[in-house]
Amino acid sequence: MPLATLAFTIATIWIFLHGSATPGHFFVGLVLALFIIRFLKKSYYQDRTFFRIGSYFRFMRSFIWELFIANIQVLKIVLAPRLSIRPGIIPYKTVCKTPLGVTMLANSITLTPGTLSIDVSDDDETIFVHTLDIDHPDEVAEGIRVGLEEPIVGAVE
Amino acid sequence: MSDALAAVLLLGGSFFMLVASVGLIRLPDVYCRMHAATKATTFGMGGILLGASLIFQSTTVTTQALLAIFFLFLTAPVAAHLISRAAYKRGPDLCADTAHDEYGKYLEGQKEEEESPDQYGDA
Structure with a gap:
């Protein structure tokens, strides 16, 4: 998953967790995503586009x-x-x-x-x-x- | 109908939490206790959250409950892993009934390697 997609995914999850879909909260989610990716990239980031869903x-x-x-x-x-x-x-x-x-x-x-x-x-x-x-x-x-x-x-x- | 199902889930969830607590008291050492504390609490919590989402019947609560369950399943084992690992290295011994301990042998092996530095060629 490219980093941008990952960031947007995390922001979307944040929206769901928060329960209110306003642009402001999406922005907060994006900021959180940047932090999360910054800290975890080294240990977990793998360049894979998709899981084998089945x-x-x-x-x-x-x-x-x-x-x-x-x-x-x-x-x-x-x-x-x-x-x-x-x-x-x-x-x-x-x-x-x-x-x-x-x-x-x-x-x-x-x-x-x-x-x-x-x-x-x-x-x-x-x-x-x-x-x-x-x-x-x-x-x-x-x-x-x-x-x-x-x-x-x-x-x- | 969904009320009945919610009641079953809530009661079942609470019951597994209770089992976890009894396990914490009855089991002999920290490692055995982690078995009860991780498995039964995640299961119990899952039941309670699902029951709650059935009662509220709203998309927000349901998604939140599902996400909470997901993250609980991700984090509970990590906590258990770290607690038992730290416990092994710092303090409480395995209970007397423990029949077999390969991890102790592994740590012993590591210690011996550290004590003979010439192996790394930095003497």
Whole structure:
């Protein structure tokens, strides 16, 4: 997305957030957009004109499903009469190459069943995942790979 | 009808917030607690915001609610990530039940690299 388009998109989102579509507020949005872009350009700006919309929706669907499962699971763990968790930290090798992909993956890991991303290694290749079910590390990794990583790779990489 | 749906969403949302709070008390260490705090609160908040937008029935409120949900889903995991990362580096230990810790090994490895500077050729 060219920077100008990005700025206008952010300004439009600002209008929606604010709830009043006057030129003045659009201008405020543009000023905010300039600040946002100024600070985040280095880390996230990628010269891509469009997302692959289809794959993006596939990711959203998969993500919402995982989110649902995650909440049922938290519900079960928290309200069970006796806590039965086996926490631990496992490394997860990611195939995501771009900063956007790794960020999306780490973010999604936190919101999905039994997993929480704690840190990303310096070479951006390994995400350290805190899990509540350490006895089945392969299943946890497989869940991330199928449920999140593949859709993300399809959408943004 | 939409009132009933709104009620279900609001009650469900509040219920998940409650679950998150109970989780904060019951779970043993900061990392496990972050599980409850991020998942259940985003879900609960989503339900409450959707319920609110159903009650108000206005485009402005609905778009605002949807945007709020979107940004919540973007920011909550970042906060959880930073809190647990900072916690690991600064203070609270993993709870005694923790069976496996690869992250600790990784940090140990990093420390050793820092302690042998000749590796970088700046001796």
